[in-house]
Amino acid sequence: METAPRFFRHGPSLLARLVFFVMLSLTLMAVDTRFKYVAEVRHVLSAVIYPLQKLATVPIAIYDNVSEFFSSHHLADENAELLQQKLFDQGQLQRLQALEAENVHLRKLLDASERVEGKAVMAEILHIPRDPFNRKVTLDKGSQSGIQPGQAVVDDAGVVGQITRNYPWVSEVTLITDKDHSVPVQVLRNGLRSVVSGTGKEATLELRYMAGNTDIQEGDTLVTSGIDGVYPPGLPVAVVSKIERNPAYVFARVTCTPVAGVANNRQLLILSMLPPVPEIPAEVIELKPNNKKREKVGIR
């Protein structure tokens, strides 16, 4: 194939190659974090890696099937338990339906806009990265199933995160514990609004900038307030686990534990997009440049 033996062919020197690739990866990192221009490259590479990701889940699937096969004698018990659960849930659901009808009626009376209930798509966790620097998981549904960035992801207990990137067959979820992620919440007990932010550590969230005398207690449940137009209102997010009120500081340190967890279950629900939020009122628009600046800081 080649005229000169492989041994005698030398490309650019080793150091030159190193410098080239180091510069290239540094550029890619900067472009990826700041400008999001490399989506096409990402899509191509994701198509290459998708079969491998699928292949990597095969051992787990086999293990699941085998353990299911051997545990089939539990099925009768499980069935009975599920039937009981279903009966219980049915009762709750009937009450909910009555309440929902009443709610719609009351809203009509008040002339308020109706809440639209969304549909949900079930997805399975394909991969939980070992990267300790960002809290993300990969799901096995992508743009082919109509998944778009911005959709909220929940499990049976509460909010898990938000779709931040979609590929044809997979999508990436940024978990609420990610250091760059925040969820607007409300305290269920008294309706106090705040924003809960991820810390980058596992199962730890914090409420920042809460004044020392705020009415918040350990054990309070935080639910989404829905004012962000991303998360539907009323979904459980976290429970306040620890409050440190130090008179020396203006703000209290409020640590929370998320109620949902990707460690517990492999199936998650991707909620459909919420209807677009109403236009921002005129006086807020003047502040917009300021807000944009803040958003950019947030991405970093």
Place this chain on the structure above:
Amino acid sequence: MAFVDHPKQEILRPVKSSFIVLSLTLAIVLNLLPVEGLAMTLWPDFVALTILYWCINQPQRAGISTAFIMGLLIDIGNASTFGQHALAYCIMAFVALVFHRRLSIFGILKQAPQIGLILFIGQFIMLLTGLLDGSQFPGRDFFLPSITGTLLWPFFSSLLRMPQKPRSDNDVR
């Protein structure tokens, strides 16, 4: 599996390119295996090990560009910042290529600590990029995969060397 500390004198059969590609592909799958708990903190970076093996033993075939492409693929699979693994793998491959003559003089067992050092350098670069991105120090457990990688190196490189072993029946001629 028994492994011997290979002397340099042993003449190996040429490596097929398809085998290099296959080993790198399998390494990606091993990296992406959904492991949990303790296994997750100890899980070594198989892609880094494979790249290092080929850089040391086949420096003409595998180099910095291979490391770069593998890094990009792992970045996509791991949902990390695009280029983070690519940067670390490139520098690891560079170190391995610079020292490949010296490293191949040592036996597999004596190579292990030096491989450990290269793995540590790679993880340190990933830590630096993570810290620059605004993360907090993830704890000392972060460096455990380098140690398991070091311990695994003798087994791993014997495994990759196996297909190139001279066939014993050809010797009788």
